[in-house]
Structure formats: structure tokens, C-alpha cells
Amino acid sequence: MEAGQISGTYGELSGFSVPVSGEVREKKLLEVCIYTVTTGWTQVDLVRGSRLHYTQDWTLISDANDHRSFRNILPSGPPTPVSAELLSRRSPVGHLRAVVRETGGHQLLEIWDPHGLRKCLDLTSLSKHGRVYDEAQFGCLSWSDCENKVLYVAEKAKERSSDPVSTTIFTDRNVYREDWGEALTNQSVPVICVVDLRSGTLSVLEGVPSDVSAGQALWAPGGQSLYFVGWYHEPFRLGLKFCSNRRSALFRLDLNGNCERLSEDNVSVSCPRLCPDGSTIIYLQGAVFGPHSQCLSLQQMDLKRMKTSTLIEVVDRPQTGEFAGVYEALASCCWSEDGQRVVFSSACRNYRDVFVVDRRSKKVSSISDKSVRVYGGWKLLTIHRDLMVVCCSSPNTPPTLVRQHTLLETDMSEPVKSYDFHWTSLDVVPSPEEDNSAYSGLDFGAVLVKPTTSLTEAKIPVVVFIHGWSYVRRLGPLEKTTTKKQIQYFSLFVSSVNYRGSTGFGQDSILSLIGQIGSQDVKDVQRAVLTALQTDPALDPKRLAVIGGSHGGFLTCHLLGQYPDFYRAGASRNPVINAATLLGTSDIMDWRYTSVGLQFSYDQIPSAVALTTMLQRSPITHAAQIKAPVLLMLGAKDRRVSPHQGLELYKALKSRGSDVRVLWFPDDGHSLSRVDTQADCFLSTVLWLQQHL
Template sequence: MDSDQITGVYAKVSGLPAPLSAHVSEEQLPEVRLYTVTAEWIQSDLVQSARLRYSQQWTLIADSNNHRSIRTVLPPGPCTPVSGELLSEVSPIHGLRAVIRETGSQQLLQIWDRHGLRKCLNLSALNIHGRVYDDAQFGCLRWSECESKLLYVAESSRSASAETRPGESASRKDRSVYCEDWGEALTDKSVPALCVVDLHGGAVGVLQGVPPDVSPGQALWAPGTQSVFFVGWYHEPFRLGLKFCSNRRSALFRLGLDGHCECISGDNLSVSCPRLSPDGSTLIYLQGRVFGPHNQCHSVQQLDLKTWKISTMLDVVSRPQAGEFAGVYEALPSHCWSADGQKVVFSSAIRNCKDVFMVDRRTKKVTSLSDKHQRELEDLSDLSKVYGCWKLLTVQRDLMVVCCSSPNSPPMLRVGFLPSAGETVNWRTLQQPIMTFDYLWTALDVTPPSEEDNQCYPGLDFGAVLVKPSRVVCETRTPLVVFIHGGPHSQFPAEWNSTTAGLVELGFAVLMVNYRGSTGFGQDNIMSLIGQIGSQDVKDVQRAVMTALQSDKTLDPKRLAVIGGSHGGFLSCHLIGQYPDFYRACAARNPVINAATLLGTSDIVDWRYTSAGFQFSYDNVPTAETLAAMLQKSPIAHAALIKAPVLLMLGGKDRRVSPHQGLELYKILKSRGSPVRLLWFPEEGHSLSRVDTQVDCFLNTVLWLRQHL
């Protein structure tokens, strides 16, 4: 198979659309009730090397006697491209649509109604603030209750945030002054500001009163229109990277339009995702620890806006029971409340899967809403009927819109009404994916032997997902690619993954490992990795590989490769150094190679201390002890033993893991005459996320694996 054919396979599996968001509206007619579901999708186009966004709309006809029973789903209308839209939000009463749109260098605020464009403001020309934030970390676009105001976050005007001496212009004074940003993937975010548009008069203003040591974001209107809630991240004494890091010191604030600001949540906590109940009586938010693991299990806190008392709705789950709810590990959707304000709906990792859950505020009982468990009981032998990943996009008017997928089934939309007590959800599929794939997949549970048990957190297990072709080619055993996630505190759920699908389509089996430290297994599992990197996680991956080989004799133990990015690259390079005769090839994206030399170059310096088992503080100065421990826990300590050919893929603008990490290994392997190849992407960051970059990485990885397996 030549390069064009491999690229064609990747185009096939990566070009399938995935839903980003959804909105629900309803209309009561004389005999029926209509629900309109509007979904926004994203799709990669290799021809243009771009990601395209479009919207699609479905009409659901509910039963005349039971509004919670969907009688008919009408075929969707044509897909409508969404060009240049950064943010959009539909108003709760009149269905007005606010859009922040980018055209060239200009950012516009548009208000649309059923008759067309009602209002348009050129935010760039007004020069009140800098660029509007459209990222998930800070960004928001919120309607006030009366639908006369809009709230969003933008970069402060540099002249407004600078202090100037008499007779000195701000532009000249600041020309060479270093300005901190919020790190990897947020390099254009430095000093965010809360902005309000008065739609009646067209005035745009920046809210005053935000504490100077705080960066605001994730804002929403408080009941009434005289104050707003926001999350503030403390940026003193200096900023640490925020992307993928939910452990940053932050707090929930209330800011009056008169400039009075007060902190609501406790000190030395990490908070995010404030969500107001439909009746305006309760605000919930996620809360976690500061420092330590940069992703973790969160608690859900609720603030009674009448008494201003905070209580815990859902606590951190330290060690879940088998099959039970394992905790909250990801952001809440912007709409997550039931219509009566008594239930909260969200999705979260649970072992090797992801599920949709509902918690009752009164009883605090958590219920799984997917039909995954029911189908497993019906037919344990046929996982093709089970969606391994359920992700909630929205719940509005008690109608849930979820994205479902599996390793052999691309993303699709399903809808269902919140159930009453004792009932199950009657899920309806809006549209099947354009194609499914004849792959076999299974979730593995792995228990470490006693000698690999963690003495501080004994008795923990972990998991993996094995995906392979349904038929063995030419009656030979299938080569196995071990795919390791980064993070390290993240997860490989049993969902659609274009890299995995592409490899399986080309005849490889893929083992995606959720080693101890991954999300979905409880907080103890996450904490067990602290101070144990390069040892516990390496042994876990090797244990998972041995488990897969022993349980599936169609896999070829003589043709094994390992791939991964970031911490997954760290583990990939560890494995070929610690087990030099076991793996035949390695492909690593932006891997951590030498934690000691990474210490001063990463935007998350706190993790470098924590991962090695040391306490972090802002005024830490490296000692010989810490540097020695970091070096000992790094793949570079085993580099001289590496025999497997190594493919490295590095982003020249990576702020999380400096590309010089990969270059260190490259030079060592070159000096020893070991097979090594390096791909350099000068404009890429840590995620190597551009469409053309991902094509290059996949193509070169496959060619490398085929050459050496």
C-alpha cells in the first residue's frame, strides 16, 4: 500500500463529522408539540487542510397526550455551513441568536431573528477591548434575563491595562515589556476582561471592579441584570498553563455592575463551570484541589442564592465500587439542569467508558441514563450493540441531546427525555452515521500482581480497550500497536478515535491503555501515580500488553509497536528502553524525555515537581535532589538500551513540552547509530492539531510501523 492509499484511509476515518454542541427549542401547536434540535458539527477536510463547521436541524413531533413521548422524527434539513462564527447563543425567550463573527481582521457582534439580521456591531472598530475569547477555558456569550444585554470575555486593551509615566505613551512604554500569557494553546490570552453590550443603545463597556490579581472568565448573569458571576483564576505571582489543568487556584466571584466585587467560594480551591438553575435559586459549580494532579475528580458544589450557603451536591469519589458511579472528571455542559431545577445531568468517565448521569438534588442519588448497561445484560457477547461513549451536549426542556460512539461506530446524535422515578430513557436516534466499521472491540480489566501494587494505595486496578480487525489477513497473527494516552490524568474511553480506526483499517490491532492515574477509576487511582511516573505507569502498560496477548491468541507477540503523545510519548520511550527486546518500533509525539531539563521550559512547572513526588511552591529553586529524581524517572535514563527504531514528531511552538526534549533523544540515538527519524512542525504547538499535520503524522507513523514490523 502506497502513501496515497494510506492517506485515503485516513481521510475516510478522520473526515467523519462529530457534533460540537446542540440547542433545543419547543413550540406548542393546537394538537401537537414540536421540538427543534439544532446541532453544530465539525468535519475535517483534507483537501482544504481545514476543519469545517456546519449546523443541522431536526423537528421532533411529540405525542398530543404525552409531551415526553416522541411520535415522529422528521428528516433533517440540509447542512448549513457556519463560516467565521466564534461564539453563538440563542436567547431563552424570543429565540434571538447572538453571534460573534470574524471576518478578516474584524470581529462583529450580530443579532439575528426570524426576519434576518437585526443588529450588527463592529467590536474591533469600537476599540473598547482586544479580541473576544472563544476558547472553552475563559470564553462565554450570555444573554441577560430581559434579553437587552450580552456578556462576554475579551482581551483587555493594552493601553487600558498599562500604567504610564507622565508624558510617556503606553504604546512606546510597553513595546518590549514581557507580557505573561496563560500557556500552551492560550498564548493570546493574557489579561481577560468582562464586557457587556447594551443592545438598546449599542454601547459596549468593560466591567470594572475585578480584583487586579485575578483573570476572569466563564461568566454568567446573576438573577436580575445588576450583577454577574464569574470564575477568577489567580495569576500572581505568575501564570501557570491552564489548558488541560483543572488544578489552578481560582474562585467564584460576584461582580455588580456598580463595580462591587466579592469572593463567594473558599480560599485555596480550584473552581469552574458555574451553572444557574432555571428558577435562579441555585448556582452549582465544580470544585477541586490546587496543584497536585492537573486533572482530577471534582466535587459538585451548590450555592443557595437566598441564604448564600454552600453545600456539596456530589463529593469526590475516592474508590468507586464495581459498576458504580466513579466521579466527575470533565466540564459540565452549559445547559445541564432539569426544567424543575431538581436534577443535574452531565457526562463523565467510568473506567474504560464514558456515560451520562443524573443526580437528584434532594436525595443525591446518581443514576446512569444510557442504555449501555441494559444492552450488556441482554447480550454480553455482542459489544457492537453497545456505545462505549455517551457525551451529553445539552439538556433543555428536559430533552437530552447526546453524542454516542464506539471504536467501530462514528459519532451520532441521540435524544431522550429525562425519566421519571423508576423509568428508563426511551432513546431515539436522530441520524445514523454515514458508515460503521467491521471492527471487534472489548474492554479489558487489568489487576496488577502483588509485587506491582502501590503500597500507599493498595488494591487498585486499571483497564484498556482492545480494537482489532474482524478478520485476520492471510491467516496470520495480527501485529499489535500499543497506544498510550497523555495527560497523564486523562482517559482513552471506548469511543470513536480516528487514529485507532485508521490503524485497524490498515490491518493492525490497537490496545489503548488506561494505566493507574487515568480518570474514571476514582481519585485514589489518580493520586497513586504521584511520585511513581516512569515506574508504575510503565509496568501497567506492560501488564496490559501481556494481558491482551494472553487473552487473544490472534495477536502477534513478535510484532509489537508503541505510540503516544506527551506523557504517552514519555511512556512509549520508557517502554522501549526498559523492555528493549520486546517492542519492534516506536512513534512518539512531543514526548517528555528528560524531566530535569524540562523543568525550566514548561508552562506547567508545578507538574514537574509533583510528578516526581515533590511539593510545589512558586518560589521553588531546583536542588540536586529534585533534578536527580527527575532524571532517574525519565526515559533518557534508559536511552542507551533502546534498540527499537524511533519516529519523533515535534511541534516547534510547543509550550507544554519543549521540542528540545525530543531533540535530546534524537541526538543520543543518532550518536549510537540507532534508527531514528524526526518530523519537525515549526508552527505547531503541543497537540499537533492542524489537519495537514495530523495527516503527515498518521502517514509517517504507518509507514514507520510497516517498515519495522
């Protein structure tokens, strides 16, 4: 294909919409009950070079006395565009909606009722705080049950001197201000803000401990106190994005400034969710430090007796076919109607499934239909009166909506298109010499995608995709990433490897990679590729390429150097190249120690032994052996893996006359997520593989 044709294909793939949120409202009319399911969607617009947001409604009709039996599902109406909304939340009764909107450089709080705009506050002009946070980490928008108050989280206002001749304002603006790292560079000191809708007053709450950054807040019943998660930021902040291993706790704060910690000390906490009657709060809990993405436990706290118990334990080593643990954030609405069950999405080996845990028996069961694996990825968007709205997808099917109730499912929206690919899940067993003696007997997996019919009689080339450490690319990833589009595009065999250390295989698998990076994970990827080649004679062992980002880019470069005669080409996005030189520039310096098996402490000074160990585990030590052409894609604003890591490999390869190309994105970070960046990466990667395979 020519570049123009490839761009056209990319335009088709990038145009698919992805459901990202959902809410359900109900209304009883005589003998029927009408449910309105409103879903939020995002879609890439290449003309604008931005992401569009819109909502779409479905109407479900059931008998008034039997809301489990639906008479009909009416077709959805046309999408409603959503403009400049930062946060949006419907009130408990459902007649009001709060929206934080950005317009003209100002942030507004709008309250809408069935007749239109009821109230609007210019939060920026009030000057009580800085910018309001979105829901990426700290942000929230919560209604009190009386619907008279709304709370949210914003950046603390900068202090200014009241003395007109003071020079403090000029000197303070140059003082270094810590932030929370990659993708959170403008978030430093969050504060909880409350708007009283009756008086129109805005208050910044006092009482949060000075060593804690507050976020993910929600009202307690009665509206006189609230719960929040506090992340400890002393002695200094470490990167928080994609890191569930930061010391944090669950707190309760009343409007008079009285604050108390409710959870254990020296753990990580996230996603507090109140049950429907307000008697119990659940939250996720994990270990501090170690791998930044781990298996988590689900805790429940009886708020009357103030007693905490574990609802779901950390799963060390799941048995075949069993629940593998909790690895993902809880949906904002995740409780059953009776408050006795919690529904959540989580990784399970090569799949993502929806699970329910019964609080009485503590039994976890899967809701996803495994008898027919039409979809590989299931994600809960919301639940209301046991009506679950679920997003489903697979490598050959764009995301679609499914309505699920009492283990029965109905498609609410037909997939826009399905591609002529065959996909399957592969279980891989390491060879005896590759087994980890400390965690013996672990296996891992891979996702295999192949065109149903070959375009030619020749054998099919193979592209190996490698995910980063902080997440796993499963069947049907919901993220609208370049990788997903590439899988849908390539007329070749794709192997996405979930090496030991990937989420979804138990905590033992994650811990097994500590101290083994650059060795165990490299061998796992190679073992998966060899297994695929042995099981499918249609694959071409002489035309293989490898692609990955972050830790996946680290493995990409390792494979090119450790197996120089095996791969024909490589493409790497923001790769770790030299862990020793990365130590002082990464926002997660703790991981640089942990990954190579060393203990981390805040007051640690790098030693020669530590730096040597990091260097020995790095791809730069194999750079001289790399023969394959290498494409490097680097984000200049990357706080997690400095773009100079990629440049270090670029210089090493250039000095030897190797074929290497760098794409430099001055306005992008670690995820390379801008619309124009993704388009450039896609086109460049396809052309790179077309040239060298």
C-alpha cells in the first residue's frame, strides 16, 4: 500500500468511537418502568486533530413490578455533542446535573435542571483555588444526598503577599514546586472544595493533614462529612500515574475541619465506594513500593462499628480457569441494588472479564460469557438496580455496548464493523532452564491475531507486540491506542505477549520479574514467538519484527540485541535504554531500584554497585550487536522515561553506521497520546515494517 492508502486505513480505524462512561435513570409510568441509559463516548477527529466527546441514550422498558424483565429496547437517538466538559455528574435523585466546564480561559460550575441552566459560578474569578482537577487521579465531582452541596478537587491557590512593596511575589514564583510526575505535571497540592448551592458560596476545606494530598472524595450520608483518599507526599513526591503502590490512606473529614485516618498505615488505597444505604464503604488496597502495578485486595469497612475486613484477598497464584485477582480501578457505580454484591472488571490471564463478589460468602464469580468468546475484553461502565452496562471488544471488533442483567446479555449497539481476523489465546510454559526457582511453575500467555485468509501464497510475516510493565494488552483492549489500530491494519500475524510479570496471572507472576528484568521477560517473549512459529507452519520465521513501548520498548531493544539474527526490524516508543542514566531523571526512581532487585529508600544515594547492576540489565549493553533497523518514537515531555534514553541508543547505533530513525514529538509525553502523534506513529511504523519486512 502507498502512504495515502495507509493514511486512509488509519482514518477509518481511528474514527471508531469508544464508550467511556455510563449512567442509568428510571421512571415509573403506570404499568411500565422506563430506563434511560446514557453513555459517554470519545472519538478521534483527524480534521481537527482532537478527540470529540458525545453522549448517546438508549431506552429500556420493563414491567413496573418486574424490573428484571425487559419488554423492549428502543433504538438510540442521534449523538449529542459534549463541549469543553471537564467533569459531569448527575445528582442522586437524577433531576440535576453538575458540570465543570472550561471556556475562555475560565472554569465554570454549572447546575442544570429539566428546564435548563439553574446556576452558574465562575470558579476562576472567585480566586479561591487554582485549576479544577479532572478524574485522571485526584479529581472527582460528588453530590451530597440532600442535593444542596457539590464537592470537587482543585489545585491550591498560590499565596500572594499583602504588602504592596514586598518582593515575595517575585521571588516565590521561581521556587521549585513539586508535582506528581508524568501526566500530572500541573498537580501539586490538591484541596477539597465545597459549593453550597443554596447560598452560592465556595469553601476550601481545612483539616487535611499537611503531609497528605487529598483526592477521590465523596460525601458521607447527611452531607456533614466526607471520605477521601490521601497520598503522603513527604519527604518528596513520586510519580503517581499508573502507580497503585504509593503510600496512601482513607480519611474522613467533617466540615469543621476534624480529620481522622480510617484505613491501615503503610498501605496504598484507592477507589472508595459507598454502598447504597451508606452503611459500608469499600476500597482497593495494595502494598507500598515494589511493582507499580500489583494485585490488590478489596477491603470493606462497616461504618457503624468502624470494623474493616477483607472482601477479596490478593491472589498469589490462581488455578487454571479461576479468578486471578483485582488489578483495575472500580467503576464509580459498582454496587448491586441490595448492597450485598460488588461488580468490577479485572484482568484474568489474557482476557479482561467482569466479576461479582458476594459479601456474605466472599465468593467471586465471572459474569462474562466464556462459553462463546465473541469478545475478549469486558469492562463495566455502570450498574443500576442490577442492570449492568458493559463495554466489549476484541482484536477484530471495535468496542460495543452490552446490556447485561442476571447473567443474560443483549447487545445495545451493534459493532460498527468486524475485521476478517482470527484471534486466539495462547498459554506458554517456560523451558526448565528458564524457570524461576524462587517462583517455580509459573506460565504466561500471549494473544495471537492472524488474517483468516492470506492475501498471497507466501508465508505470513510476524510482528511481536510487547506491552509496558504498568498494564497488559489483552484480547480486546479498550484503549484507543496506536497498537490496537496497527493490529487491525496489518495483514500479518501478530503476537502480543503477556510475559511473567504481567497483570492477570497472580501476584507471584508479578513479583517473579523483580531482579530479573532484561533476562526472564526477554526469554518469555522469545519463547512465545518460538512457540507460535512451531504451532503454525504458515508463519515466516525469516520475517519477524518487534514493537513495544516503555518497558515494552526496553524489551524490544533487548530482543534486537540479544537475538540479532532473529528479527528483521524493530520499533520502540519511549524505551528504557540505560537504567543507570535514567535513575536521576525518572519520576518513579523507586522502580529503578526495585526492578533490578534492590531496596529503595527516600534518602538513598546511588552507589557504584547499584548503578552497575542497572547498567548490566539495560539494552545499551547489547547495542553493539543490534543489526536490525530501529525506529525510535520519543516524547520530549516524557517525565517517566526521559527521551534522552532513546537518543542514547540512537547515538550508539549511528556511531556504528546502523539503520536508525528517530521521531521526536516536542509536545507529547510518555503515552504519545496526542491525536497527531498517534497518526504519525502509525503511518511511520507501517511504512517501516513494509520497507524492512
